[in-house]
Amino acid sequence: xxVEVTEARPRRILSLWLPALAMDRWHLTIAxxxxxxxxxxxxxxxxxxxxxxxxxxxxPAAAAxxxxxxxxxxxxALCPEIATAPADPAGDLAFLEQLALWAQRWGPWSALDxxxxxxxxxxxxxxxxxxxxxxxxxxxxxxxxxxxALRAAIAPTAGAAWALAHYGxxxxxxxxRAGIMRVLAELPVxxxxxxxxxxxxxxxxxxxRIGDIAGIGRDAIxxxxxxxxxxxxxxxxxxxxxxxxxxxxxxxxxxxAVPLVQRRLLEPIRHRxxxxxxxxxxxxxxxxxxxxxGQGARRLELGLWRVDGEVVxxxxxxxAATRDPAHMLRLFAARLDDVDAGxxxxxxxxxxxxxxxxxxxxxDIEARAESHGTSLAGCIDRLIVRLGAKAVSRPVPYASHxxxxxxxxxPPLEPEPTSQGLLEFHSRPRKLLDKxxxxxxxxxxxxxxxxxxxxxxxxxxVARVEGPERIAPExxxxxxxxxxxxxxxxxxxxxxxxxIYRQGLIGDGRGGVPDWYLQGLYA
Amino acid sequence: xxxxxxxxxxLAAFEDLAALSAxxxxxxxxxxxxxxxxxxxxxxxxxxxxxxxxxxxxALALDDWRSLPQQDAGEVRHPRSVLWVQTxxxxxxxxxxxxxxxxxxxxxRVIHVLAEKAEDALxxxxxxxxxxxxxxxxxxxxxxxxxxxxTASRRLTLASxxxxxxxxxxxxxxxxxxxxxRMRWEVASMPSSAPRWNAQAPGPPxxxxxxxxxxxxxxxxxxxxEEAGRLVASKAQREADEAVAGWxxxxxxxxxxxxx
Numbered sequence: 001x002x003v004e005v006t007e008a009r010p011r012r013i014l015s016l017w018l019p020a021l022a023m024d025r026w027h028l029t030i031a032x033x034x035x036x037x038x039x040x041x042x043x044x045x046x047x048x049x050x051x052x053x054x055x056x057x058x059x060p061a062a063a064a065x066x067x068x069x070x071x072x073x074x075x076x077a078l079c080p081e082i083a084t085a086p087a088d089p090a091g092d093l094a095f096l097e098q099l100a101l102w103a104q105r106w107g108p109w110s111a112l113d114x115x116x117x118x119x120x121x122x123x124x125x126x127x128x129x130x131x132x133x134x135x136x137x138x139x140x141x142x143x144x145x146x147x148x149a150l151r152a153a154i155a156p157t158a159g160a161a162w163a164l165a166h167y168g169x170x171x172x173x174x175x176x177r178a179g180i181m182r183v184l185a186e187l188p189v190x191x192x193x194x195x196x197x198x199x200x201x202x203x204x205x206x207x208x209r210i211g212d213i214a215g216i217g218r219d220a221i222x223x224x225x226x227x228x229x230x231x232x233x234x235x236x237x238x239x240x241x242x243x244x245x246x247x248x249x250x251x252x253x254x255x256x257a258v259p260l261v262q263r264r265l266l267e268p269i270r271h272r273x274x275x276x277x278x279x280x281x282x283x284x285x286x287x288x289x290x291x292x293x294g295q296g297a298r299r300l301e302l303g304l305w306r307v308d309g310e311v312v313x314x315x316x317x318x319x320a321a322t323r324d325p326a327h328m329l330r331l332f333a334a335r336l337d338d339v340d341a342g343x344x345x346x347x348x349x350x351x352x353x354x355x356x357x358x359x360x361x362x363x364d365i366e367a368r369a370e371s372h373g374t375s376l377a378g379c380i381d382r383l384i385v386r387l388g389a390k391a392v393s394r395p396v397p398y399a400s401h402x403x404x405x406x407x408x409x410x411p412p413l414e415p416e417p418t419s420q421g422l423l424e425f426h427s428r429p430r431k432l433l434d435k436x437x438x439x440x441x442x443x444x445x446x447x448x449x450x451x452x453x454x455x456x457x458x459x460x461x462v463a464r465v466e467g468p469e470r471i472a473p474e475x476x477x478x479x480x481x482x483x484x485x486x487x488x489x490x491x492x493x494x495x496x497x498x499x500i501y502r503q504g505l506i507g508d509g510r511g512g513v514p515d516w517y518l519q520g521l522y523a
Numbered sequence: 524x525x526x527x528x529x530x531x532x533x534l535a536a537f538e539d540l541a542a543l544s545a546x547x548x549x550x551x552x553x554x555x556x557x558x559x560x561x562x563x564x565x566x567x568x569x570x571x572x573x574x575x576x577x578x579x580x581x582a583l584a585l586d587d588w589r590s591l592p593q594q595d596a597g598e599v600r601h602p603r604s605v606l607w608v609q610t611x612x613x614x615x616x617x618x619x620x621x622x623x624x625x626x627x628x629x630x631x632r633v634i635h636v637l638a639e640k641a642e643d644a645l646x647x648x649x650x651x652x653x654x655x656x657x658x659x660x661x662x663x664x665x666x667x668x669x670x671x672x673x674t675a676s677r678r679l680t681l682a683s684x685x686x687x688x689x690x691x692x693x694x695x696x697x698x699x700x701x702x703x704x705r706m707r708w709e710v711a712s713m714p715s716s717a718p719r720w721n722a723q724a725p726g727p728p729x730x731x732x733x734x735x736x737x738x739x740x741x742x743x744x745x746x747x748x749e750e751a752g753r754l755v756a757s758k759a760q761r762e763a764d765e766a767v768a769g770w771x772x773x774x775x776x777x778x779x780x781x782x783x
Binding site for chain 1: 572573574575577578579581582604606614615617618619620621622623624625626630631633634635636637638639643646647650651653654655656657711712713714715721723724725728729749
């Protein structure tokens with residue numbers, strides 16, 4: 001666990017904390033819509049089982065006594081004129097993600113520190129801004145310009161930077177790993193990024209500052225928290241991370257550009273012919289876009305923005321990656337028949353929301369289709385577009401002895417699962433009925449198999465028989481009263497060959513007289 | 524009409540090379556695809572009460588496929604897929620293909636299409652015929668749907684001939700309607716031949732197959748069977764001989780005025 005991070009020059013991590021992210025974002029949204037926020041106290045609330053709870057407060061509300069985590073009713077008792085707005089945690093997270101990408105202007109990669117922080121790796125980039133103080137000043141200026149409250153700090157480890165940003169002095173900078181303890185010793189234990197109950201335990205033990213923990217020796221703390229394996233529950237792990245004795249992996253945010261092309265139309269289109277032409281243009285643009293990235297589309301989404309505000313979306317999944325515009329156009333043509341243009345379509349957007357690497361070889365499915373026929377993937381795409389994805393499948397084996405379970409259906413081009421081979425002496429019918437059909441046995445031989453039976457209203461006389469092949473129920477899956485099956489391969493007087501079975505035995509104690517079923521047709 | 528005996532035909536009939544080659548090619552037999560190319564569009568009429576239709580269709584298709592010279596070594600390693608199209612009605616009556624019971628290396632090659640309507644099945648068949656990566660296409664359509672008229676069957680024939688992908692269309696419980704299929708069979712189950720070890724058990728399948736209409740062959744009736752995975756056809760029956768004789772004589776009669 002204690003991997004010593006041996007690097008000559010330590011990393012420099014910039015920790016950004018946006019203490020009022022939700023409230024700032026709410027104000028920004030209001031300003032964007034052209035509204036003027038009310039001057040009075042405001043809280044953002046979330047609904048819980050016990051009524052609305054406060055998720056964020058602004059400055060006047062905080063002055064009036066409202067706190068994060070308080071129930072709204074309690075806050076109303078303190079300050080009746082408090083205004084509310086719904087909180088939007090998902091929106092906040094998306095906003096934070098955008099900020100993380102934007103923060104890459106100060107370092108090559110950045111990571112989310114949810115719910116309201118960011119980490120940016122600024123190792124060896126400070127000189128571009130004229131030193132770390134200038135870098136921090138730049139960061140503060142940029143956030144202030146966007147109207148976001150910020151506290152930032154730079155330290156050799158993510159833990160130390162986080163602690164300084166949250167509990168340290170303004171614009172703190174720690175040089176070198178040796179200096180960490182000196183600066184951080186005075187900070188409260190909550191700066192170790194621990195769970196609230198662990199912080200409470202430490203406080204009751206009288207350990208209020210980080211320096212206290214480092215002072216009483218590892219063994220005592222190790223004994224007290226020996227069962228806590230989680231990072232957020234074990235102060236020793238957190239302390240080691242803070243001091244850089246244990247490496248702390250961070251998950252960077254990487255922007256992934258989804259291939260997207262769109263057309264805004266001067267005049268809304270209402271006719272199919274024009275729509276087809278625009279879609280053809282989009283398909284060509286998309287092909288170029290995909291080619292530039294060396295990718296092929298597996299899923300395409302075509303959005304049609306109508307004048308009256310409706311958005312019609314058509315989705316397409318392809319059996320193999322492709323970037324052939326004619327192929328895309330042909331598949332979409334089948335899906336656009338039921339589009340209602342209404343008063344007209346003013347914008348179209350084509351997105352390849354799922355793309356796979358595709359080498360530069362496949363270029364003209366459609367042209368070759370005329371001369372040499374389509375490829376298998378192209379053929380399957382066309383079938384799926386018209387008949388639906390469920391209609392096209394292929395049988396694959398499944399580990400079961402029950403005949404109807406021994407076969408499953410999967411999409412046609414997926415690799416086949418590995419399976420045990422079939423036994424040669426188990427004869428199986430060429431076709432299996434969807435559901436075993438009950439047959440009425442008119443006359444049975446003493447051996448047990450039927451001599452004459454009726455199936456679908458016609459009487460069959462059995463001429464030849466082979467069997468039984470006994471297949472026991474799957475006791476690990478079915479309920480206890482499931483009965484075994486005795487399969488017989490039979491041929492009637494006219495040479496028609498069937499696979500029939502008797503469900504259960506007489507006197508097996510799992511039901512009355514066993515029934516006979518016909519399940520398969522032999523060639 | 525008195526039927527001409529083959530032996531009693533005048534020698535002149537055999538000197539007519541056209542008639543002679545016609546007679547040679549007149550008789551259908553297994554493995555003929557090696558010389559004449561595969562039968563591109565066949566229809567097999569069968570009852571849905573047994574598996575004879577699909578069984579015979581697969582046997583005929585595999586016979587053609589095996590007797591064709593294989594193009595390249597890649598074919599041996601990655602055999603082409605087979606498209607098996609069924610309407611829902613056909614699947615309800617005659618069941619769906621069962622992987623463990625399919626012959627040869629077919630289990631890993633079958634791609635199954637379940638179409639709700641006959642129109643969809645015809646679309647799937649035509650798309651399959653246009654696909655160069657398919658070995659052959661098997662269709663199963665129940666009854667005589669309105670969509671499957673002469674025009675539709677002509678479309679299938681043309682697509683099949685253009686791209687060289689054979690089609691075997693099984694018609695379950697259907698009447699013999701108009702069709703442009705190159706070969707039309709009527710197939711029914713026959714008592715199987717005796718297996719080697721257990722005389723009481725059903726043996727390898729056999730079918731009574733009547734080729735009632737074909738463009739390149741004389742009609743006839745055969746007993747088809749599968750032995751060791753290969754298609755065998757036992758000798759034609761008497762009326763078939765008569766039909767061949769009649770057909771050849773007809774050719775001779777038709778030719779003579781043009782020669783004069």
